[in-house]
Structures are given as C-alpha cells and as structure tokens.
Amino acid sequence: MKNYDYEKHVKGESQFVDDLLTPAGLLYVHIFTASVAHAEILKLDYSEALKSRGVVDIITAQNIPGENQIGGIIQDEPLLADNEVHFIGQPVAIVVADTVLHAKEASGKIIIEYKNLPVITDPRLAFQKGELIMPPRLFACGDVDNTWSLCDHIIEGTTESGGQEHLYLETQGAFAYPLESGGIKIVSSTQGPTQVQRAAAKVLGFPMNKVEVDVTRIGGGFGGKEDQANAWGAIAALAAWKVKKPVKVILSRQDDMRMTGKRHPYSSDFKIGLSKEGKILAYQATFYQNAGAAADLSPAVLDRTLFHAVNSYYIPNVSVTAISCKTNLPPNTAFRGFGGPQGMFVIEAALFKAAEIMGVDYHKLQELNLMEEGDSFHYGQKIENSTIKRCWDETIKKYDVDSIQKRVDEFNKNNKLYKKGFALMPVCFGISFTNTFMNQASALVHVFSDGSISVSTGAIEMGQGVNMKIRQTVASVFSVNIDRVKIETTNTTRTANTSPTAASAGADMNGKAAEIASRNILDKLIKVACDKLNTKDPSLITLKNETVFCNNKPELSWNQLVQVAFNTRTNLSSHAQYAVPDIYFDKDTNTGKPFAYYAIGSAVVEVTLDCLRGLYEFDSVKVVHDYGKSFSYVVDRGQTEGAIMQGLGWMTIEEVIYNENGKLLTDALSTYKVPDIHFTPKEIKIEFLETVENGAGLKGSKAIGEPPLMYGIAAFFAILNAMKAFNPHKEYKLSSPITPEKVLCEMYSENVTVPA
C-alpha cells in the first residue's frame, strides 16, 4: 500500500509548523526561563529588556487575563512562574520581538533574583519528605502476604530505569494570530489539538469556541507532544492576544531538551516468590516514579505501570504499589509505552535474578510463567484470544533459540575479550486509554458534488501512517479509488473534544469514527440509487469499483450517483462519533476491563560485547508479533522497527543526566546519544503471526505504535548475560540504561584484570 504522505516527504514538500505560510507582520518569541530548580522569585526586572532593539512586549504571569494554569489531570502547573520556580527551564516571561535574535538578546537583559529553596531530584528522597503528586496507587489480587511461606525461592531486589528524551526531530512549536471574531487561531505541533485549545482558552479566559487549533502534521511526537505541546500553544496565543499580531514560538533544540519533560525515570523494589519448579506464586513491587515538578500525565502513566507490572505472566498473588514523587525536574510526561515499559522492566529484572539464583535459564523461567488463554490479570481482565504462547513458541522454533544458545556458549568459550549474550522478551500490552472516557473519537466526512471526499478526524499524522489507514478505510466503504479521498488537517472547529493521538489507539478510534460517518452517507446514497433505479430493495444495490450495481447489473457511475444525490437534496455530509464499547474500570477497587484488546508478541535479542571497551553491537533482533489482520505490511513493519530502536536506545545508550542542582547535563545531541545508523542491529527479522481478524481494531488490525518498544528490554538482559560470561563472579546492578561506560565500571569494579 502506497503511503501518500511519503511522496511529499521524499520531495521535501511536507509542511511542518515552521514551514507553513504565516500572516504578515509575524513576531517571534523567546521564553525567559528559571535558571535554578527551586526558589522564590524575589525580583523580576525587565525594564532594560523592554528597551532592547526590536522588542514589542514582555509578558509575565501578571498579564494573564484568564487562569495561569495548564495542568491537565491535576491543576498544578502554571503557564508562567509566579512567585516561585520549581524546575530549571520553567517559563517565567515571554519576550516578543521582531526577530528571534532580538527576542533572545532582550531575554538576556532580564534581571531575576531568587531566594533558593531545597532541590529534590531523587524520587525516593521526595517520597521520604512526603512530596507526592497524589496518594500512592495499589493494584492487588490474591493474598501475597500469606503466600511467601509457600514459596521455595524468594528473591528481592532493586531496579532503576532511566529517563528518555523524546527527540522528535521537529522541536515543539506553534504560531497564533487574532481572529476577526475576537478569538485566536493556533497552528500547533501537537498530538492533542483539543488539549492545546483547552489550555489556551483557560489562560485567555475564553470559552473554548473562541480558540481554534489546527494541525497539518507533526515531525514526530512519541508522547512528547501529547500534553507538553500545550504550553507553547498557550504562550503563542497569549502573546498574539496581548500584542494583537501573529506570533510564532519555535523552541530551539537546547531549550526543548531543557524545558520539556521526558520518559519517567523509575526506582523500584521487588520481591518475587517461586515454587521449586519455577512457577511464580507471588509478586510484590513498589515503583517510585520521578514525576518532576508537576503532575502532567504522571498519574495516568503510573496506572499503566501497574497494569503492565506482570507483563505476559500469570501470577496468582500480586501486590504492586506505585508512587508518583514530586521532584524539581521538568514535569515528566507520556513517552511511547506510557509507564508500561517501566513496569515490565521490573518483573523481567525479578525473573532474571530469580533464574540466576535458581541456576536455571532466564528464558525457561519466562516460558514457564506465560499466561494461558482465559487467565486473569491482577486487575481482573481475562485474556481472550491470547496469542502469547503462540508468539513465544513460534519465536523459539522459528529462530531456533536452542542453537542461538549453543552458538553463544561456543563463542564465549573461544573468545576472551568479546562475549555474546541473548535474551527473550514477551510483550502483552493493553490497547485503550486507561482513562475510559478518553476512548472516543469523532469524524466529519463530506462527499462533494464532483464525487471527491473530504475526511476530518481527531487523528494527528506523525509518521505512523494514520492518515493512510483512514483514507483506505473510507475509500473501501464507498468502493472508490483512494485518490478521491483527502484527509484534512486536524482542526478543532471540525472535530471537537478529541482525545490526543496516543495510546496506540489513533487509527483504531478515528478510523472507526470515519468508517461510521462514511457508512451513514453510503446508506443515503443507496436509498438514492434505489429511487433512481426504481427498486424498493436496498440489498439489490451494491457499489464496486466506482460503479453502482443493481441486481449485479452496472447502472451508474460513482459520479452520477453523487450528482443525483445532490440534485435530490440528499445530505452528503456526516459527523460520527465512536466510543470504544465494553470497557470499564473501577478506580476504587482497581478492577475491571480497561482494555479493548491486547497487543502481543515475542522477541529475541542477541548482542556482542567488546569487553575491553564496553561497546556492544546488536547481532540481531528477531520478532514474532500478532498484528491481527495487518492493515499494511510496510507501515506495521516500520512502526515495529522504529519502536524497537527506541526501546534499545532507552535500555542502552540514551542517558538523561541531571546534576544534584536539577540542571540537565545532557541538553544537546552531542551529550545525549540517540541511536544513529551505526546502532541499527545487523539483522532484524519480523514475522507476522498468522492470526484471526481483531474485531476491536480497525478493519481487523491491531494497534502497533507502542508495544514493540518493549522488545528493547531484552537488550538489557542480553548485555547482562554477556557481562556475566566475562565476569561471572559479579552481581550486576539492575540499572538501565546500561551505557558502555557503565558496562566497564560494572565488569571491572572488583579488581578484575584484562585477560591476556
């Protein structure tokens, strides 16, 4: 299937926010931000800055006409700091000038004085001091306390997983301009236009109908533009309102890295109890989530950690607690996987350590505990149509894991300075927003009198191919050539109250809404055809390849049908809503059926470690994944590979480092390493599991955005296995990312000499 967006990409014609035509008289913003992580503001003097060349205005919290508040789930995040600052990079003042350079120059002349307050960057310390975003959350089933005595092995430990910079290649940005109606239009690089609209309306004291948000496409999101695009949209809108001119805000890469939140780092404790055969009988974990200075999406991320705390394993007794800890870092936010990867990392670490202590293979222990059809998760949802075991068995068989084992052992016997390791990773990831109300989408479809079709939905195209999927869906409803279908920009005046394009559910939900709207029009067109062709039985009318058949006889072309419909004053537009059926979750008991279905698969990752330098190369990543009835092989493969790469990066080379003062030390691409082309595994194999249509997904497919990221977790344990082959006498920390630096420090920390 050809992706029409991609043709624009290869011609360089795809337009991002900073490429779009802007109204005349455009002004630019530089944001003056906090330079300390926690302080009272004693003095803010911008009188000199106001006189700086090209400056039009400087806006602070005092100038906000509405509420100085952009918090989504919890109202705890001011747009502009007022009295206090809570993290380095927190916006304090908006400098508006005729050029970016002039705005930046003026920003340097703002004088701010602080009274420093204690800075907390460690979530466990925040917990000790009672600095929490919300009360801890507990998901439990069975009776953990009374099960420990039945266990033959009880293993306890601590894990760390690091943050991750989204590094969408297009930085955050928006432009806004005043409208004749007195309202504001914002063109934003966001995954959530409604969220930007709501934030800007609140800041301006406007009803939502006075704020219009439009999105053409975004240059990557990965969750980083789900809630965190709100501030820049609201800042552009506030400035445009104040100076009554068009205003653009594009963050520089360094500002973006300093000012925006990342994947949540977690520090966790686990206790796992197993029978002598290796069955997990009880699992207990406490997750300390480093939320940063405001809630942002942390509460929802926290819940997903708890949902996925047992990954693909059946555990009869579970007690998992998650604590969202408030620290003086930028508010951490959604990132592909949304807390799921952090939860899965801990159970995998627990199993890895259990295997080590029990003297069995890690993957054998994984295999022994995989869920069976009909098993329940600790929150009550049963797994139905499970392909967990099929994917796993297929991975073992197809990629011959036994021979990988032999090859690795053989290699390690024959090599002193290079060691190989491998690990497997099953993934079972719930599809649906965990906040049930968010599982709705809407679409507006027009059929024009010339037969062309326009589709608006709440979905944002960010490279994941959602526009192509929706286009294909609509074309198939009408049985017309796909070229007739145009996907419009995502705009809040055409689709209102949208959920962000997130949770891997964008295509499922928006595609189904577009499908319903298209069917509404199709029903009317069939009625028109009945009248025109003098039949009373609509079942005799079919549309195929742009032709209307009556009783299998071709009668009208698509264009003729539409023309007749228009002439007979038929409504050729439809707006439809789709609400994901049969999902519910009780937030008091933490039980229910929160997910429409599960995305499932397994992977095996093989690595070669250079034990002298700490560097590693991935020999292969091999996957068996259940895509349902795949919509598009190339799109699904592309999403899978991209997610794996991000997962590998998160576990290995991507290290977000803040110093104890809350200053980000990795604020550029020279200090924060993301996978480049050399990092690509030597071999990537992806097997599409033969399976049935998934009724809950769009046209039988399954969501694909997030789940494969978690295959990357196997990389960590593959590297640990290689390290164990080099120095088996060492107990390695379960701390990711396992950078080459850390590999060396760990392997050589106990007077280990380099083998001759």
Add this chain to the structure above:
Amino acid sequence: MKKEINFILNGEKVNLEVAPGEILLEVLRDKLGVKSPKCGCNKGDCGTCTVMLNGKTVRSCLVLAIEVNDQEVVTLEGIMHSGLTPLQESFLKHNSFQCGFCAPGMILSATELLGKNPKPEKREIQEAIAGNLCRCTGYSPVIDAIIDLTN
C-alpha cells in the same frame, strides 16, 4: 553592515543582502522560501539542514550565508529535474521515512554518496548517513532503499 552576495541556488542565480552573522539555513528558509532544509538542532548534530555546497553536503546551520558568495547551493528542491530521482523512488518504495522531517537531509547525503560511489557497501552507506538522525524508523528501510537501488 549588510553585504551583497550572489550564488547559484538550485540552478538559478540569487542575489541578496545578508548580515555577517546570518546563517545559510535561515537565509534559505526565511528569505528565499526554500523550506526543505529543516532546523533540527542548529548545532550540526542532526543533519536535517543538510544541503549541497559545490556538490558536497554541508550542514547549512553551520555555514554563514556570506560564505556561499559565488558558490553553488543545491537543496532537495534542486535535485529533481524530471520527476523523482531513482533514489527518491527507491526511498518511496521502501517507506524509508515516517514523519518526514529528516528526509530532505537524508536524501541529499545519500545522493552525495551515490555520486561518488554507485555501488556502496552497507558499511559505506552507514558512514555516509551517520550524520543524519532519524527518530522514527530505525534506519533499516534507508539502508535497504539504497542497497536496492544499487543492485
């Protein structure tokens, strides 16, 4: 003080005044309306602003506009003469890009490589593309597209 510069941009003569501190990327995008080079980092790390200067790729965020006086600059807009080049076709066929932000720079780096070496090995492709970051794909469809073209 502004200085007048003349250069060839995508085959056409360009004449304009620039300030000494203005960088080529800004001049291309904001003054000449050539939007395919993108600003991904402004520090020469990500490769999204890649253009060709006298046939060699440069990071246009690291080049001063006055440096291109009397030189020849080609952006992605300038490599297409009669429709897509075979390289662009191959990238399209392999779905080598997702969000598309890195595409213009990546295509120019690959174009330079193939100009020098029509049958590159995988390692040579990796070397040529190493300065162009992509956060969406994992790079293998980029490698595949180039290899496919050379076969």
